[in-house]
Amino acid sequence: xxxxxxxxxxxxxRRLVSNELSEAALQLxxxxxxxxxxxxxxxxTAGVSKRTFFRYFASxxxxxxxxxxxxxxxxxxxxxxxPLGEQPSVALRHxxxxxxxxxADHSERALRVVQLILRTAALxxxxxxxxxxxxxxxxxxLAQRLGLDPxxxxxxxxxAGMALTAFDAVLRRxxxxxxxxxxxxxxxxxxxxxxxxxxxxxxxxx
Amino acid sequence: xxxxxxxxxxxxxRRLVSNELSEAALQLxxxxxxxxxxxxxxxxTAGVSKRTFFRYFASxxxxxxxxxxxxxxxxxxxxxxxPLGEQPSVALRHxxxxxxxxxADHSERALRVVQLILRTAALxxxxxxxxxxxxxxxxxxLAQRLGLDPxxxxxxxxxAGMALTAFDAVLRRxxxxxxxxxxxxxxxxxxxxxxxxxxxxxxxxx
DNA sequence: CCGTGCATGGCACTCGGTGTCAAGAGGTAA
DNA sequence: TTACCTCTTGACACCGAGTGCCATGCACGG
Numbered sequence: 077x078x079x080x081x082x083x084x085x086x087x088x089x090r091r092l093v094s095n096e097l098s099e100a101a102l103q104l105x106x107x108x109x110x111x112x113x114x115x116x117x118x119x120x121t122a123g124v125s126k127r128t129f130f131r132y133f134a135s136x137x138x139x140x141x142x143x144x145x146x147x148x149x150x151x152x153x154x155x156x157x158x159p160l161g162e163q164p165s166v167a168l169r170h171x172x173x174x175x176x177x178x179x180a181d182h183s184e185r186a187l188r189v190v191q192l193i194l195r196t197a198a199l200x201x202x203x204x205x206x207x208x209x210x211x212x213x214x215x216x217x218l219a220q221r222l223g224l225d226p227x228x229x230x231x232x233x234x235x236a237g238m239a240l241t242a243f244d245a246v247l248r249r250x251x252x253x254x255x256x257x258x259x260x261x262x263x264x265x266x267x268x269x270x271x272x273x274x275x276x277x278x279x280x281x282x
Numbered sequence: 283x284x285x286x287x288x289x290x291x292x293x294x295x296r297r298l299v300s301n302e303l304s305e306a307a308l309q310l311x312x313x314x315x316x317x318x319x320x321x322x323x324x325x326x327t328a329g330v331s332k333r334t335f336f337r338y339f340a341s342x343x344x345x346x347x348x349x350x351x352x353x354x355x356x357x358x359x360x361x362x363x364x365p366l367g368e369q370p371s372v373a374l375r376h377x378x379x380x381x382x383x384x385x386a387d388h389s390e391r392a393l394r395v396v397q398l399i400l401r402t403a404a405l406x407x408x409x410x411x412x413x414x415x416x417x418x419x420x421x422x423x424l425a426q427r428l429g430l431d432p433x434x435x436x437x438x439x440x441x442a443g444m445a446l447t448a449f450d451a452v453l454r455r456x457x458x459x460x461x462x463x464x465x466x467x468x469x470x471x472x473x474x475x476x477x478x479x480x481x482x483x484x485x486x487x488x
Numbered sequence: 489c490c491g492t493g494c495a496t497g498g499c500a501c502t503c504g505g506t507g508t509c510a511a512g513a514g515g516t517a518a
Numbered sequence: 519t520t521a522c523c524t525c526t527t528g529a530c531a532c533c534g535a536g537t538g539c540c541a542t543g544c545a546c547g548g
Contacts (some may be wrong), residue, residue, distance in 0.1 A: 237447030279424030
């Protein structure tokens with residue numbers, strides 16, 4: 077019954093509390109609605125104090141949204157790992173599809189989280205903030221890979237924005253179908269629609 | 283010194299208080315930063331109580347963001363007023379450009395507001411919420427005008443999202459250039475980049 | 489002149505979020 | 519074993535956003 081020997085007891089305990097907290101939060105929030113649950117309630121359910129809750133999560137929204145927050149890093153990594161000469165539409169399609177598929181894999185939990193986020197205004201707002209940062213990241217990565225100056229050329233911002241628009245549409249469909257639709261196929265269809273703009277790479281600076 | 287005769291005194295007073303409030307808020311927030319200003323402070327500067335502030339604005343962010351909130355209705359109206367047979371890229375270009383130009387007209391105030399929003403996380407989040415609603419509105423309008431079913435076809439959501447991506451890029455540039463760049467010209471450049479996707483109208487449902 | 493309606497201010501209250509501090513648990517060295 | 523150190527925690531006080539409630543006052547219509 078040994079886990080990693082080089083993992084200290086304190087670290088394991090931290091993970092345990094963190095899981096306890098997000099589990100309690102997810103259950104309560106999905107059950108009663110976002111506004112009807114207080115942080116004291118979540119903390120009490122997890123067996124800790126409110127103060128401790130804020131030592132693990134920065135806000136009430138965070139405990140839900142953090143679950144999807146890794147996708148930003150995943151996207152940037154996916155884009156960075158694509159071969160340099162690849163068409164933008166193909167590279168960006170994988171940028172979105174790979175993390176999306178990874179998320180949909182443990183779909184038991186992911187689906188519930190996504191549905192909760194999309195249906196709750198406060199959570200959706202936080203999620204949009206994340207996407208906003210992802211867009212800047214992707215735009216920077218794109219500009220670098222294409223040798224464009226992000227300060228004069230609109231393309232990186234636009235292409236990143238289009239990719240995330242596709243991502244958002246896919247997420248909505250997937251959530252709306254209760255996970256029945258295939259995320260990878262949805263992504264392909266969305267990118268088929270936006271590809272003509274992504275691959276028309278004529279620089280748009282004056 | 284008569285204003286509109288059919289406008290009651292109470293209504294005029296309401297407008298006056300509202301202007302006083304948003305003026306005070308804008309000045310204080312731009313000066314000291316969003317978090318460093320309390321609502322009591324804003325209300326006191328405007329000569330009313332905190333309770334009254336919340337009778338005019340739903341939140342601290344609202345007093346700033348509401349300034350741009352009309353653009354949503356403006357966009358939908360602009361789109362609805364375009365001739366039915368028009369190419370989507372042209373119709374959507376006007377959808378974005380017209381309200382944008384109207385906003386940039388009283389640029390003294392608009393520029394300050396936009397810069398404040400884009401540089402403040404909380405305000406930007408609220409603004410993204412608005413854009414999110416605008417996207418749904420535009421998608422609905424687009425679906426109707428093109429005779430597409432928004433539940434099966436991805437195009438309306440994607441096209442609306444692309445248009446707003448362009449809008450956001452334009453807004454950033456305009457703000458970043460301190461109003462030097464021409465919003466209309468920026469909009470044209472952005473739409474030149476995304477037009478190939480907007481006009482490739484092949485329905486994308488299975 | 490008198491009711492009616494509306495805007496306001498004041499107050500108490502809830503809740504999200506933060507700073508501070510003292511106490512406990514575990515790990516380490518003498 | 520004892521002394522020490524670090525990390526985590528709970529408790530408490532505190533701030534600010536936002537809301538419900540009620541009494542007051544001012545404009546308007548009769």
